Amino acid sequence: MKVVFLCASEYGFECLRCVCDILNCNVVGVITMPKQYEITYDNGRKSRIADNPILDELFEFCELGKKELFISKKVNSLETINKVKKWSPDLIIVSGWYQIIKKDILDLPSKGVIGLHASMLPQYRGGAPLVWQMINGEEYAGISLFYMDEGCDTGDIIAQKQVKICDGDTIKELYERVGKTGIDLLRENIPLIESGTANRFKQDDGYEGSVFPPRTEEDGLIDWRKSSKDIMNFVRAQTRPYPGAYTIIGNKKITIWDCSIEDI
Template sequence: MKVVFMGTPDFSVPTLQKLIEEKHEVAAVVTQPDKPKGRGKAVQFTPVKEIAVKYDIPVYQPQRIKQNKEFYEQMKQINPDVMVVVAFGQILPKEILDLPKYGCVNVHASLLPRYRGAAPIQWVILDGEKETGVTTMMMDVGLDTGDMLLKEMIPLDEKETGGSLHDKLSTIGGDLLIETLKQLEAGTITRTPQGDAESNYAKMLTKELGHIDFTKSAEELERLIRGLNPWPSAYTSLQGKTLKIWDANVVEGSQDAKPGEVFAVGKNSFTVMTGDKALEIMEMQLEGKKRMTTEAFLRGYTVEKGEVLA
């Protein structure tokens, strides 16, 4: 099939790569405009653009697709059979959705209709879900509201992080998209409308979301730590410095300690009281330091029993 691929971040890359490997004609790639990054503010290509350049695929980077007549005419001239959209980052207007012969197919990182929106990967962990997956769907003018096509489910590991789940789902997405296109072209695919009553909006992540409130339960905070790993990360403060926590275990608490108080310090970890049970801190990163195990941290830094994280 002749495909226009629309995507931007790392999550989109395996699907684009799969389209190329399976010999689909990727006639164009549409991605967000390049942005300056890092301390030097050097302009960097998006991950999707890097792949497109590698394979000499034409790249389009419209600032805003809505009401962009030039972009519409460019896509009309390409005349794709299908547009594939994976974490692109812009809402597509109806005239673009109606352009391809087979419509616009989205690869979404959740089992729709659950977890529509910007951050489904992280929110399934934060909410304590036991399974998730990838859904392909036909796009419409709503936000992740189009008819569902194919799904693949996976269970969440006990120590699943936002980063590990991202990588799993991005790989699944490429394979599921290829099968979706095969069935779409053959006319054998079944379109299933979504039920709005079952939907749950996965709002965008913010750095503030990562601030640890130790009055909450240890189970909830442990999910927060995993879900926001690697970005934006869960954090507190220790002796006036920001302390990111990367890994923790839920353990029994102490009746004598208040939320946020360190009540046990061992060779390999220290333990902090929460609103219900406690967190044994296993991996961390103090402001200005590298990420490390708590065992390594405690070899060069003293954490006293009775100290309070805030």
């Protein structure tokens, strides 16, 4: 089965390495972003510049594995579409990607375009799902493997797994556990996709799943009117490797990396 892989994050690169080791998965091309690229959100009304932390590693990985690497500023550009057509993939896999993929790409592979999203879809569609789940005090997070369509995380589900959010977790620890679970989903389901026996079920139309925006550094300002538990969740959801929750004392910004609730 010929596969094209899209990634622009450390986790996406980890998923790429996993897919390359799956029997009968021939990764014929890899697409990534430039060293710096623009992310747009809020229906195109807002944007920010992001870094691609894996570009140099990808160059080396693809050179050693004799895989063609294509750098795409805009995934839906005619140049990118023609490159994918040339590769003629059976399946496209997306992980750690920050642009909506449109119909011209989605319709190319015979077995579809699949991606991972770190929530139990249709819950927590959109940006930074694990951060939002921890901020909101959820007992469980999760990860979904799904067929991508033109919506925001709205495609048919292939498989999902819940992951408990433990009391002592930071966002880093939760991210690592959810990430491992996502790789398990890839290993378990890609062979089923190849054989045509994978599950496929629509997301619950009766559930009004919220679409959450990406978070910025400015979103880390602590609201001290919240409960102690809410503040603790807010801090641990944005600690390293993220910029951190913070407060302003005088004219000085104070970043708070950890906190706990103590009886007085």
